[in-house]
Amino acid sequence: MVRKKDNYQILGVSRNATLDEIKKAYRKIAMRYHPDKNPGDKRAEERFKEASMAYQALTEFNPQHTGDQSSGRDTEGQGNGGFRRASDSDSKINDFFDGLFRAGPQTKRKTKARRTVRAKGSRGSNIRTGLTLPFTEAMLGTERSIRIHRNEECDSCNGTGAQKDSPESTCPNCMGNGEILDQLLRGNATENKLCERCRGTGVLIHRPCQTCHGAGATRKERSLLVKTPPGIESGKSLRLPGQGECGLRGGSYGDLFVDIVVKSHPVLQRDGYDLRCQVPVGFATATLGGEIHVPTLTDPIVLNLPRGTQPNQTFRLTGRGIKKSEDENGDLLVTIVIEIPTTLTRRQEQLLKRYIELEEKVLSQES
Incomplete structure (x- = not known):
């Protein structure tokens, strides 16, 4: 039988210790030997790792503090050449500490993956801006040039934040991960926290870029062309x-969102893909028929009214509305509003009276 150091002895507690006593003892050791307080001290790192493994074995993986694992005894395996198979608990412990200390081939793969993510950098923030369009431009579709202010990758340092001749060093606080494990002093709770020392980059800059002062980005004004589709509505982005x-340390740029506001038109109104308008017409024109001019999204067109056009009668002009597809447009619906004059010349009044007399004569003959 091969014996190893007892987990209770490692933490300095008795085998009858309660869970609270185990936690208290572990915290005391962890506070003393934590790598953040002992940078570069391999003995402190090993002591911290040993205590943490013992604590994990006595609590999370063996809550009753019983069995060979918690006591520290290894038994000879049957048919395995004297070696025992690693349990699930051992595997979890190794994975846990490999992530913290970057030990072993499995962890090297994980660390490499994390560094690959960091090498790509973090994505930049999105920007919102507004664009106000006249009604006709919004319905027809248009192109507008807008100006925005945004952070762009510094040309002097290519976004690194450091002078070109200044080497970077791995952050000793997070050991290059960009994050620190904030779980060891909180019992069984686990939480990854952004490293405050390197701001999540995993590296330290010793000589900041003189242009961006270490930010990796500078503020610039840009002119961009925005193309709006036909029929865009207010509130759309x-x-x-x-x-x-721009992103952090070479990360991709964020997106720009343009919020659209469409002005109202003095005559035209939208109804889905159709347009509506009201056109005032004199009662004589409505009675006798004639040509009227109707506004559209481009130039006014002529509409021939038939004789006897009635108040609020609507005429449909096919294809004069908003573009639906490459081959189809909505329609323009024209509603006639007959205007009654409020003032008349003497001649007009005489003619109207004569018209009434003739109308009464016709009605009497028909009856």
Whole structure:
């Protein structure tokens, strides 16, 4: 039988210790030997790792503090050449501490993956801006140039934040991970926290770039062309990928969102893909028929009214509305509003009276 150091002895507690006593003892050791307080001290690192493994074995993986694992005894395996198979608990412990101390081939793969993510950097923030359009431009579709202010990758340091001749060093606080495990002093709770020392980059800059002062980005004004589709409505947003803020340390740019506001038209109103308008017409024109001018999204067109057009009668002008597709447009619906004059010349009044007399004569003959 091969014996190893007892987990209770490692933490300095008796075998009858309660869970609270085990936690208290572990915290005391962890506070003393934590790598953050002992940078570069391998003995402190090993002591911290040993205490943490013992604590994990006595609590999370063996809550009753019983069995060979918690006592520290190893038994000879049957048919395995004297070696025992690693249990699930051992595997979890090894994975846990490999992530913290970057030990072993499995952890090297994980660390490499994390460094690959960091090498790509973090994505930049999105930007929102507004664009107000006249009604006709919004319905027809248009292109507008807008100006925005955004953070762009510093040309002097290519976004690194450091002078070109200044080497970077791995952050000793998070050991290059960009995050620190904030779980060891809180019992069994686990939480990854952004490293405050390197701000999540995993590296330290010793000589900041003189242009961006270590930020990796500078503020610039840009002119961008925004293309709006036909029929866009107020409240809609257009997304321009990659036109937002620059990312951290070479990360991709965020997006630009353009919020649309459409002005109202003095005559035309939208109804889905159709347009509506009201056109005032004199009662004589409505009675006798004639040509009237109707506003559209482009130039006014002529509409021939038939004789006897009635008040609020609507005429449909096919294809004069908003574009639905490459081959189809909505319609323009024209409602006639007959205007009654409020003032008349003497001649007009005489003619109207004569008209009434003739109308009464016709009605009497018909009856």
